[in-house]
Amino acid sequence: MEFTRQEVLNLANLSRLSLTEEEIVRYQSEIPSILEYVGKLSEVDTSSVAPMTGGVSHAVELRDDEAVAQSEESRRAIINEFPESAGDLLKVKTILTNKKMDSRPRQARTGLRGNDGEVARNDESTQGNDGSV
Amino acid sequence: MKPNELTLKQASEALAAKKLTSVELTTACLNEIEARDAELGAFLSVDREGALKMAKESDARYAKVESLSPLDGIPLAIKDNILVRGQKATAGSKMLENYTATYDATVIERLKAAGAVLIGKTNCDEFAMGSSGENSAFQKTKNPYDTSRVPGGSSSGSAVAVSANMAFGSLGSDTGGSIRLPAAFTGVVGLKPTYGRVSRYGAIAMASSLDQIGPFGKSVWDVAAIMTAIEGYDEKDATSAKEISAVPPELLSANMKGKKIGVPKEYFIDGMDPLVERCVRESIDAMKEMGAEIVDISLPHAKYALETYYIVMPAEVSSNLSRYDGIRYGTRLDGGSLEESYKKTRGELFGAEPKRRSMIGSYVLSAGYYDAYYDKAQRVRTLLRRDFEEAFKLCDVIVSPVSPTVAFKVGEKMADPIAMYLSDIYTVSANMAGIPGLSLPCGFAHGMPVGLQLMGKWFDEASILNVGLAFESQRDWRVHSY
Numbered sequence: 001m002e003f004t005r006q007e008v009l010n011l012a013n014l015s016r017l018s019l020t021e022e023e024i025v026r027y028q029s030e031i032p033s034i035l036e037y038v039g040k041l042s043e044v045d046t047s048s049v050a051p052m053t054g055g056v057s058h059a060v061e062l063r064d065d066e067a068v069a070q071s072e073e074s075r076r077a078i079i080n081e082f083p084e085s086a087g088d089l090l091k092v093k094t095i096l097t098n099k100k101m102d103s104r105p106r107q108a109r110t111g112l113r114g115n116d117g118e119v120a121r122n123d124e125s126t127q128g129n130d131g132s133v
Numbered sequence: 134m135k136p137n138e139l140t141l142k143q144a145s146e147a148l149a150a151k152k153l154t155s156v157e158l159t160t161a162c163l164n165e166i167e168a169r170d171a172e173l174g175a176f177l178s179v180d181r182e183g184a185l186k187m188a189k190e191s192d193a194r195y196a197k198v199e200s201l202s203p204l205d206g207i208p209l210a211i212k213d214n215i216l217v218r219g220q221k222a223t224a225g226s227k228m229l230e231n232y233t234a235t236y237d238a239t240v241i242e243r244l245k246a247a248g249a250v251l252i253g254k255t256n257c258d259e260f261a262m263g264s265s266g267e268n269s270a271f272q273k274t275k276n277p278y279d280t281s282r283v284p285g286g287s288s289s290g291s292a293v294a295v296s297a298n299m300a301f302g303s304l305g306s307d308t309g310g311s312i313r314l315p316a317a318f319t320g321v322v323g324l325k326p327t328y329g330r331v332s333r334y335g336a337i338a339m340a341s342s343l344d345q346i347g348p349f350g351k352s353v354w355d356v357a358a359i360m361t362a363i364e365g366y367d368e369k370d371a372t373s374a375k376e377i378s379a380v381p382p383e384l385l386s387a388n389m390k391g392k393k394i395g396v397p398k399e400y401f402i403d404g405m406d407p408l409v410e411r412c413v414r415e416s417i418d419a420m421k422e423m424g425a426e427i428v429d430i431s432l433p434h435a436k437y438a439l440e441t442y443y444i445v446m447p448a449e450v451s452s453n454l455s456r457y458d459g460i461r462y463g464t465r466l467d468g469g470s471l472e473e474s475y476k477k478t479r480g481e482l483f484g485a486e487p488k489r490r491s492m493i494g495s496y497v498l499s500a501g502y503y504d505a506y507y508d509k510a511q512r513v514r515t516l517l518r519r520d521f522e523e524a525f526k527l528c529d530v531i532v533s534p535v536s537p538t539v540a541f542k543v544g545e546k547m548a549d550p551i552a553m554y555l556s557d558i559y560t561v562s563a564n565m566a567g568i569p570g571l572s573l574p575c576g577f578a579h580g581m582p583v584g585l586q587l588m589g590k591w592f593d594e595a596s597i598l599n600v601g602l603a604f605e606s607q608r609d610w611r612v613h614s615y
Contacts, residue, residue, distance in 0.1 A: 014495040015451060016458075017488055018468070018480030027492065030550060034493055037551055038440045041509050044516070051511030052518060055328040055342040055567050057591075060371045077219075077235040083465035092460055093471035 001032040137161035141301040141355035142382075145203045148195055155188035155195070155206030158301070159250050162208045165299045166253070172280060174272040175293040177213050178221050179253035184208060187250040194248065203358050203382070205248030210300035212291045213254040214261050214337040215346065217241050224337045225259045225269040225287075228457050228464060228482040238335020239370070240304060240346050240363040247362040252300055255290025260454065261306055261339045262486040263287045264314055264556040267547055270484055275543070276319060278581055282540040285315035285556070288349070292319045295349045302350040302359045306336055308343045309442055310535075310560025313572035316349055317535035317584020320574045320610075322356045322601070323349045325560075327592045328567035329374035331360075332367035340449035341372075343442075343564040353573065353601040357382035360594065380595045389603040390424035392596075395528030399435040400559055405537040408578035408615040413534045416575040416585050419608050420532070425600070428528045432520040435562060437513050442561040443554060444497050444510035451494025454479075454487060489550065518566040525590045530600050533559050535572045535584030563588050571597045573605060576613035583615075 084091040147153040191206035214224040216234035223229045258268035266274045266289025274289040276282040277297040288305025292315035305312040307325035316323025348359035459465035459478035468477035497506035546553040563570040575585035589597040
């Protein structure tokens with residue numbers, strides 16, 4: 001089984017990945033061979049089984065969704081990690097242009113139009129509560 | 134014997150008896166790194182100054198008889214996908230090559246509170262994806278027993294640091310076998326705790342329903358000592374379990390008598406190296422001689438575990454890796470428009486395995502394929518869990534090989550992803566079901582270490598540690614060669 005070039009490009013698009021020509025060719029055979037391998041599961045009868053959705057059987061507890069004040073040191077450390085900044089502000093790409101304004105979904109709610117980019121306030125935490133950065 | 138060749142327990146006792154100082158232990162480890170790490174490639178960064186500062190502070194505590202724990206003054210190494218404030222955390226990826234952690238993971242906060250000396254960050258497969266250590270974007274870690282062979286992955290550097298006496302213990306992470314496999318390949322002890330026992334806050338996520346941080350050590354006691362320091366409820370991890378009974382190493386008992394040890398018939402399959410099989414089977418015979426009762430058990434869905442894993446895990450990977458967009462941290466590459474910048478950043482900075490898994494994940498989660506793949510796998514995952522629930526009605530602990538082979542040659546499996554995935558065939562089930570798994574050395578085959586896996590009931594690390602301690606104290610694995 002082989003994927004068409006377009007099938008690979010569709011998956012790459014869903015994953016927001018640019019691929020080289022060499023990668024496209026490799027994934028055309030590699031991805032279907034992995035899917036064929038995992039497809040063996042179709043032989044298991046699961047008609048009377050509920051899906052297991054997560055790693056724990058105890059109730060997952062969520063904390064209150066509230067802003068917690070950070071120390072200046074912590075704030076500074078986070079700002080230092082910005083790939084591009086203007087002062088303490090995080091610089092991001094233009095997401096709305098006049099031409100494409102109506103055809104594109106809104107992807108971010110923070111952002112002010114600038115000339116060669118947009119400047120957004122860094123008012124969101126950079127860490128989730130799922131043990132990750 | 135050089136100080137860095139002691140076990141953690143021996144080093145801890147020497148500190149308490151004032152026969153050695155933490156500065157001496159730390160210097161010995163740093164010297165070993167200096168002497169051998171150019172060849173072995175275990176560390177991505179070494180914090181010489183920071184480690185010596187922590188060692189001096191520890192020595193001051195010992196001088197005042199105020200030591201904090203058995204880990205006080207003990208040099209430990211940390212996998213580079215765990216955040217240590219102010220230090221690089223690359224997760225083995227170009228995406229985070231210049232990222233400095235802005236906070237401590239909970240496990241790091243706890244190790245610091247226990248007085249441990251953090252000596253450096255260790256190499257790993259990119260975002261912990263790999264079974265050999267070869268997927269790191271920066272360097273290949275080599276097996277200390279034979280540098281033409283891989284050390285196993287993904288926590289390659291953490292295993293090698295302990296195996297080569299560059300640290301007394303270390304932390305790794307295990308999503309499908311990433312602690313147990315490199316422990317087995319390099320002749321050290323590694324523990325994948327029950328899901329929910331150790332906080333994942335500050336661990337760079339790969340597959341969030343499977344990931345668990347755990348320790349490596351030179352002995353079962355050493356692993357139990359590190360475990361005691363890091364485990365326990367943490368409000369910053371929503372899946373953290375509240376009520377667990379700690380197992381400090383002094384409460385372990387090396388007694389095999391009357392323990393019911395289950396041997397799953399499905400785990401001795403075609404394709405397993407015959408010498409590895411002999412080594413494992415004779416180890417099971419030895420357990421019987423030590424007084425254990427060996428029970429035949431069945432895990433009927435075990436043959437589907439790897440397939441299930443390679444649907445559930447990439448689905449979670451595709452979601453977790455979506456945060457690497459070059460916007461808030463990490464490296465940003467400009468591709469013109471926002472969308473093209475995402476693609477360029479991710480396309481050029483992710484290596485082959487993260488890309489492959491992201492695309493597989495996107496596929497199994499897409500409309501039209503979701504039911505056939507993702508939903509199906511989640512249901513089989515329930516069956517895998519039930520298999521263990523049934524098996525544990527008949528036994529206290531399940532014993533199996535860690536992997537079908539010993540450490541393979543560098544480069545041998547890089548061209549064939551499925552051959553690489555098969556290294557984890559015996560380890561993924563514990564992650565799918567959420568149970569703990571201990572890997573401990575049980576002998577040599579082809580001149581390379583062989584690992585024995587002990588799996589326990591949910592939150593019953595005590596049983597596998599007790600059986601492991603009994604096995605280790607009554608059978609010297611170094612003299613059994615096949």
